[in-house]
Amino acid sequence: MTDTTKVQQIIDRHDAREGALIEILLDIQHEFHWLPSEALELVSDRLNVPMGRIRHTATFYKAFSLVPKGRHEINVCMGTACHVRGAQRVLEVIQNTTGLMPGETDAEMKYSLDTVNCIGCCALGPVIEIDKEQHGKLVPGKTAALLKRYE
Ligand code: FES
Numbered sequence: 001m002t003d004t005t006k007v008q009q010i011i012d013r014h015d016a017r018e019g020a021l022i023e024i025l026l027d028i029q030h031e032f033h034w035l036p037s038e039a040l041e042l043v044s045d046r047l048n049v050p051m052g053r054i055r056h057t058a059t060f061y062k063a064f065s066l067v068p069k070g071r072h073e074i075n076v077c078m079g080t081a082c083h084v085r086g087a088q089r090v091l092e093v094i095q096n097t098t099g100l101m102p103g104e105t106d107a108e109m110k111y112s113l114d115t116v117n118c119i120g121c122c123a124l125g126p127v128i129e130i131d132k133e134q135h136g137k138l139v140p141g142k143t144a145a146l147l148k149r150y151e
Contacts, residue, residue, distance in 0.1 A: 002038040006031055008046075016046045021057060025064060033069040033109075070105045070112040072150045074098075075129040078115045081122035086139070090126045091115065093143045110151070 010027045014020035021043070028039050035058050044051045058064045076091045091102075100106055100113040121127055124136025128143070130150055138146070 002032065002036040004038065004042060007039045007042050011043060011046045018047050018049055021047060021049060021054070022061070025054075025058060029064055033071065033073075033112075034065040034067060037066075068105065068109060070109050072110060072131055073112045073114070073129075075114050075116045075119070076102070077117070077119050077125065077127045077129075079118035079122065079125075081118070082125035082127055085125040087126040089140050090128065090138045090143050093140045094128070094147065097144060097147050 007028060010024055010031065013027070014024050024043055024047070025035060028035055028043070032039065040051065040054050040058065043049070044054055055066075058066055074094060076087060076094060078087050078091070094113060095101060098106060098111045098113060100111060102113055102115045105112040116129075119127055119129060119134065121134060121136060124134070126138045127134055127136045128138060129135070130146070135146055
């Protein structure tokens with residue numbers, strides 16, 4: 001069940017402007033860690049924007065998820081620079097610690113794990129992002145210690 005009061009507050013904060021659709025969706029994503037359909041219907045009603053356009057926007061941008069995500073979103077860079085510096089071993093540590101494969105979220109909604117191709121700081125490889133914060137020059141031991149900070 002979605003907290004519709006919070007969704008209403010987010011919409012109000014942007015004066016229910018159609019032009020603020022993406023910002024509103026970003027705020028909802030940030031609040032709930034995904035875009036629940038109840039929230040999207042409310043946005044559609046309040047902004048007077050058809051659901052089809054909202055769903056198109058929600059599926060177009062990678063920042064949005066239409067399925068529930070964990071409280072901590074982990075992206076492991078598997079681009080070439082990170083790969084040659086040991087990204088696979090970093091990924092394995094994360095998989096072993098969280099019990100997740102890329103694309104999965106755990107039942108407690110603690111972590112979502114994904115792989116990405118390059119996040120633009122190759123010199124720091126191997127790099128991962130947790131909740132949009134980048135962590136570089138990772139080795140397996142450092143990775144396990146880092147994950148403990150996000151429990
Ligand atoms: S390849 Fe990993 S940041 Fe570029």
